[in-house]
Amino acid sequence: MDHPTGDLELEGIELDLFVEAMRRRHGYDFGQYAPASLLRRVRQLAQRHGDGTISALTHRLLHEPALLPQLLEGLSVPASDMFRDPSVFRALREQVLPLLASWPQLTIWQAGCAHGEEVYSLAILLEEAGLYERSQIFATDLSAHALERAREGIYPLHAAQQWSRNYLAAGGSQSLSDYCSARYGLLKLDGRLRRNVTFAQHNLAADGVFCEAQLVLCRNVLIYFSNPLQHRSLALFRDSLVRGGFLCLGLRERPDAGMLAADFAPVDAGLRIYRRIGPAAAERRP
């Protein structure tokens, strides 16, 4: 549906009302998300779940609680690829994991795991580095639907070729097919990759720190946040990381240099991999 410029103001009002409704009815605060991308996604949701107007969607939001998971899924990060941006995974493999090997137990937090492609990529990386046994991975996302999909680990088969290429480009020594099986046009990842992974719902806009992690990954989530929410998320990551822990963001992210410089030193700034410097918040309240 085309939106002539004259309606933009109206749409802005509708969007605000939608966000307000979401916050007051269900407690999810999307007010801090980047407005333009939020608007686009809400428009898509309006098309899919209503007659195309955001007001109709708001109406459904208020009166049909059962619609919430689908809306949340529509508003959160879309599907991704395994080993997306293989150079990053290669860097993780070559520069980060060998350092992580010096910790006795590893806790890894993947924030915004969407449908889980990156979680499984990470699990494969850890498995090949022989670190999987002492790892505990927390994969969190806002949308319960997405988590469900991630837990299943079933993806359409047509992506397999690209992912296999990615895997090899990320330095994989075996083959992606060793970790999955294909049938009925679908790709299913082995259950054994899941055994040290905990999937849980977590809202970066509202919830707090819940673990002490050596590695935090949050790729292509912060770009959808406005500055204050980005700050909040970075603060969460900083507080979750141990001394010398690693943070990995998405390639497109351009985090506030000021905030980063205060707490993080770059390991590879081009690939958005950082390391926690400065004191760990050991003495902060629990």
Place this chain on the structure above:
Amino acid sequence: MPAPTRTTPRKYSWLANQPIQRKIQLAIALLLGVSLAANLLTLDSLRQQDAARHWYVHTYAVLQEIDEINHATKTAQVNVRGYLLDQHAGERDAYLASVQAFGGQIRRLRTLTADNPLQMVRIDRLENLVTQWQQEVDTGVLVPMEKLKALDPAQQAAERQRIQSDYMSHRSVRAADILALLDQMSTTERDLLAGRTTRLDSLTMRTRVIDAVVTLLMLLLGWWVISLCFRMITRPLRRITDQMNRLAAHDHGVEVRQVERRDEIGEIARALQVFKEMAIATHDNARLKSQVATISQQLQEATTHRAFAEQLTGELMPLLKAGLGVLYLYDEASGRLDLIGSYGLRLGAHPAVRYLPGEGLVGQCAQDHQPIELDHLPDDYLRIDSGSGNALPRHLLVMPMLLRDRLLGVLEFAGFEAPTALQRQLLEQLLPLIALSLDNLNRAVRTQDLLEQTQEQADQLRVSSITLRQQQEALRDSHDNLEAKTLELEEQSQRLLVSEEELRVQAEELQASNEELRLQSDTLQEQKRTLEALQAETVEKAQELARASQYKSEFLANMSHELRTPLNSLLILSRSLAENTGGRLDAEEVESAQIIHDAGSNLLRLINDILDLSKIEAGKMELALDDYALEDLARSLRRNFDHVARDKQLDFAVQLADDLPARIHTDPGKLEQIVNNLLANAFKFTASGSVQVRIARPPAELALPAALAGRPLLAISVHDTGIGIPADKLEKVFAAFEQVDASTSRQYGGTGLGLSISRRMATLLGGDIVLRSESGRGSEFILLLPERSVAIAPASAAEVPAATAAARPLPGPALLPGSLPDDRERIAPGEAPILIIEDDPAFARILADMVRQKGHRMLLAANGESGLELARRYRPLGILLDVMLPGIDGWTVAERLKADPATRAIPVHFLSAADGAEHGRELGAVGFLTKPVSREQINEAVERLLHVARDRTHRLLVVDDDAAERSALRNLLRQEGVEIDDAASAEQALELIARGAYDCIVLDLGLPGLDGMELLERLAAGGSVPPVVIYSGRDLSREENLRIRQYTDSIVIKGERSPDRLLDEVSLFLHRIRQQPSAGAAEVADDLQGHQLLLVDDDMRNLFALSKVLRGWGLKVSMAQDGPRALRMLDEEATLELVLMDIMMPGMDGYEAIRQIRAQPRFAQLPIIALTAKAMRGDREQCLAAGANDYLSKPVDLDKLNSMIRVWLRR
């Protein structure tokens, strides 16, 4: 060749002509008949035997019956006798029974002998006898015997005898009679039996004879029948079978006989005959067909006409026994018959190679489509020629070859004989086939021609098709490529869409932030410009000021000299003139000189005042403190002003109160100056009345300025009864150069500087001047003075310091909480505070500000003891130490610092009012400053401290039992300013630690003797644990991890990249302060003391931090890292009263753990508080739904946690 049949039919007997069925029937009937007869006879004999047997049985039955009656009779007789003898009732009964049986037996006997009248009569008789006998017995024996019962035994016996004899004598029938009759009967029967036996024997004999005869007869008959069968049936069958077999073996010469017989044999023979003829016919047919087939097959093999003709004629002519054959082919196109082959034809004997239809016989045949046959050919028609001779054929046959009425060719052949039927048949069958083959051949030839043409064309085609195929392949390849590329493109485009989205978002963000930045930079530019302008102004002003003050100082310096010098001369000279020692001046001149002197003195005073004021203002006024007796002051005042009072006729008194100390510590000169000034003013402005000076404690009702409150003060009050000062001018009097109004100076003289100078001086001394006045009634100036003046650094002269002096609190060993705000609560690890030990709060504040400005945290102690404590606990980077301290002084502090190994290395910088640089250096201080000190000097001191601190050597201890490892670590961790010791065992390490503190320890867990864990525990028990980095070669389990976390969170597992991390951790530890736990914010509440809690969290950092806080509140804390361990602990420890459960845990999450706890009935009431990082609305409900009693969100608000725990424990 068929064999000739028999001409004469045979004749057969009637029997032979009978069908076989009948023959067999007759034979069997005959045999059966005989057999039947024999059987009948046997049957008959059997019947008779049967009858005889029957009679036997009968007789025996009768005999048996008679016997029984016999027996019964006897029994009865015996019974009667017995009864008679002993009168036994049993005998009587037995007799009665036997008698009864008689009836039945006789009846039976009657039945049995019903056929024998004689016996019947006897039976009647028997019956009668029996009946009679019975009666006699009855009457003679039974009845009388009955009557016997009434008599007695002796009589009975006699009676019995009598009865017996009676009976015996009276009876008529005796048993013996019965018996005899019975005998008779049985004899009769036996005789009957004997007769029957004899008869039977004879019968048997007869039967035997008959049997033998019949058997013989049968044998003879049988043999005859068999032979007949053989002749009639078997032999002819065999013959026929033989013939059939021969026929089946293709013996066509077999002769079939017996065709005339009219039975089945005959039929078979006749049929066989037919079969024979059929077989012959079939054979001939078959041969014919095979010939045809052979020929036609061979013809089909021919590929050319010539070959065809050769084959045909070559095969056919011999079969037809023709000596000559020619074949003409009809060519439709040209309408000609061409010779294509011949057999036996001598070429040269004018063979006609072509005919036209209608030409000659051949043509004729061709035209008519009919065969032409000629017999009896003339002699010279042609000759069949063979090598050894030749002859004339007799027969000629010309046949057309037609296919569906289309002529294909003509065949002509000649032979000696006319063709046989078979041959004709052959021809008949063959010709169509030949025609067909010929046709096919024609087609084939035609096709061949076409084929050759086609092949040529095909070759051409092939060439072009190869080219085409190559092109096709090329096309296909490129098509495949395109497809693959298309797929890739599709995927890429999808990915592009996603990244486009992100890029777009990023771009928007960039734009937004660009805007912001632009705005900001614009604002900044503005500000910068403004700032620059201001700066320029300020610089100018500062320069001006500097210039001005420089002028002023120069002026002062110059003026004080320049002014004084001429004044000096003036005064001296005027004085000497006034003294008039020469006596040369008259009184007026002396007075003038005096006036000059006075004026000069005034001028001098004024100049002094001005210089004083400016000195004070410039901050260059210094105090010379000393003890001063108040009495001296009083005396001096009296001395100075008595005459003035006398002159003005005013009352003047100086009073000293009693409760004053004898001496005060102040600047006597200035004090006097002030009081003199006040008194001078008092006298100046008082025309009549009195001027009183009272030196005492400040009167209670006097409102003390806030800054002076709380210190021991003196009040020197100057009370006059002069003109007073109106209320609205009260402040103005202290302003420089002002008098109440301009007229005052004219009237009363004075510069107006005095009061302001006095006030400032009073402030310098630590006091103030308070004014009470009423216009027209007089004024009271009260100089408030501390008993002990302190040298205040001039820069803060304007600030009135907070009171400390009066109550000098004796410092206890505990730190004074919150007396002065410092940073002890806020020190984070890695930050190096600087310790300031200074009891003067104002100066301490200044030092603190400077330290903070340099970016360091600051610790403050107001006395030596707490300073030492702070130094020990926080190990500051450096110490700024004042010497003059309450309690122990700075020297002692320094000595003690050096004596304690924990604080020995901390650099110390002295700041003292007294001189003692040498002493300080002896004590190893890095510097000494004498007060009053300037900001720059303080700065310098701090810098020096920092410099030294940075250069201080760090001490590192490496504990590992492997020597190679130790030396490797030494190499790795070697740095400037780091001193490394090593130990091979925990015991060695403990020794080394006792000797001196270490900034960091690198510890291997596996040690001989005490292991690493035990070492840590020992250190913890002994006091504090230094910073430890665990460097372990083996993986650690979660439990070990937990244990180690109590002491340190720095664990490095040996690996490829572990040296990097080890280096980082060690560097961090070496350069930071040892942490001491800060006192908990909340106080230890008694009602939490001793309660036991279970804390469940997988985040070890949280676990330790929270448990530390909880323990600080007096609670006992058990820890578990996951749900299953928590459940185990609840099982094992029965004294747990409350559970704090984290929600987000791997494996079993908090909700599940809570549910499982609640599932056990004994934990249904256990308070559970959930701790969750999630803050959404539904989370609280989820926690409660799982069974928690309450919930807290992270980060945990400790106060809230405290009250929540209290609430739930109380329940």
